[in-house]
Amino acid sequence: MNNIKRLRKLNDLTQKQLAEKLSRTQPYINQWEREERKPNVEDLIKMSEIFDVSIDEILGTVPLFSNAETYSTDSEQVLRPILGVVKAGYDLYCEENIEGYKPVDKKKAAGAECFWLRVSGNSMNSVGIFDGALVLVKKVPVENRQIGVVRVNGDEATIKQIIFNEDTVVLQPRSTDPTIEPLILKKEDFDNNYAEIIGKVVDVSFDPNDMLK
Incomplete structure (x- = not known):
C-alpha cells in the first residue's frame, strides 16, 4: 500500500x-x-x-511512524499520530483511528516506534494523566511499577501503573476516585494473547484550560 x-x-x-x-x-x-x-x-x-x-x-x-525523522520541517521535532483507540487486531495507523498528528521532540522519539494516545477516564488523574489528555506511548519494555498501556481481551487499551509480581501482573490505577479498582492478570494471560503490554508512557500533554470547564 x-x-x-x-x-x-x-x-x-x-x-x-x-x-x-x-x-x-x-x-x-x-x-x-x-x-x-x-x-x-x-x-x-x-x-x-x-x-x-x-x-x-x-x-x-x-513501517509507518518508524522513527524516520521526516514528519516535520522543524529540525528539532517529528510528527507522530494521535490515536483515539488501540484494540486487538486493529491496524493502529489506519485512517479511522488517527485523530491528527502532534510534534514530538526527536530525542524522545528516537529508538523505538511511538504514538500519542488520547486518555479516556480518570483512573490515573492523581499522577497528572487527566481525562482527555494525550500520552506519548513508546513501544519499549515497561519496567516494574512504571506506567504503561495494556490491551486486555481485545478491548481498548488501558493506561495503568504496571506491577509485576511472581505470578500476577497488577494494573494499578492512580486515581482520586476510590471506586476504581486494580485489574489483576495472570502471567499466562500475556502468553496466550489475552493481554498485551503495548508500551511505556513517556510523556503527557494536556490543555490546562480544559480543567476549568
Missing part, C-alpha cells in the same frame, strides 16, 4: 498542488492514491524530495 495520500496531507498539499509540483494532472495523483496507477521512478524521486522521505516510505515498504 502506498502512502502518497498520507504524506501529501502531512505536507498540507492538495492533489492539485502536488500535481503542479510534479508537472502532472490531478487525475494522475488521484489514481496513485487509489492505487489504480503506479508512479514511475522519476515521479517517486520527485515526491521523495517534496516530502523529504525515502522512496521506500512512499511505497509503504517500511
Whole structure:
C-alpha cells in the first residue's frame, strides 16, 4: 500500500498542488492514491524530495511512524499520530483511528516506534494523566511499577501503573476516585494473547484550560 495520500496531507498539499509540483494532472495523483496507477521512478524521486522521505516510505515498504525523522520541517521535532483507540487486531495507523498528528521532540522519539494516545477516564488523574489528555506511548519494555498501556481481551487499551509480581501482573490505577479498582492478570494471560503490554508512557500533554470547564 502506498502512502502518497498520507504524506501529501502531512505536507498540507492538495492533489492539485502536488500535481503542479510534479508537472502532472490531478487525475494522475488521484489514481496513485487509489492505487489504480503506479508512479514511475522519476515521479517517486520527485515526491521523495517534496516530502523529504525515502522512496521506500512512499511505497509503504517500511513501517509507518518508524522513527524516520521526516514528519516535520522543524529540525528539532517529528510528527507522530494521535490515536483515539488501540484494540486487538486493529491496524493502529489506519485512517479511522488517527485523530491528527502532534510534534514530538526527536530525542524522545528516537529508538523505538511511538504514538500519542488520547486518555479516556480518570483512573490515573492523581499522577497528572487527566481525562482527555494525550500520552506519548513508546513501544519499549515497561519496567516494574512504571506506567504503561495494556490491551486486555481485545478491548481498548488501558493506561495503568504496571506491577509485576511472581505470578500476577497488577494494573494499578492512580486515581482520586476510590471506586476504581486494580485489574489483576495472570502471567499466562500475556502468553496466550489475552493481554498485551503495548508500551511505556513517556510523556503527557494536556490543555490546562480544559480543567476549568
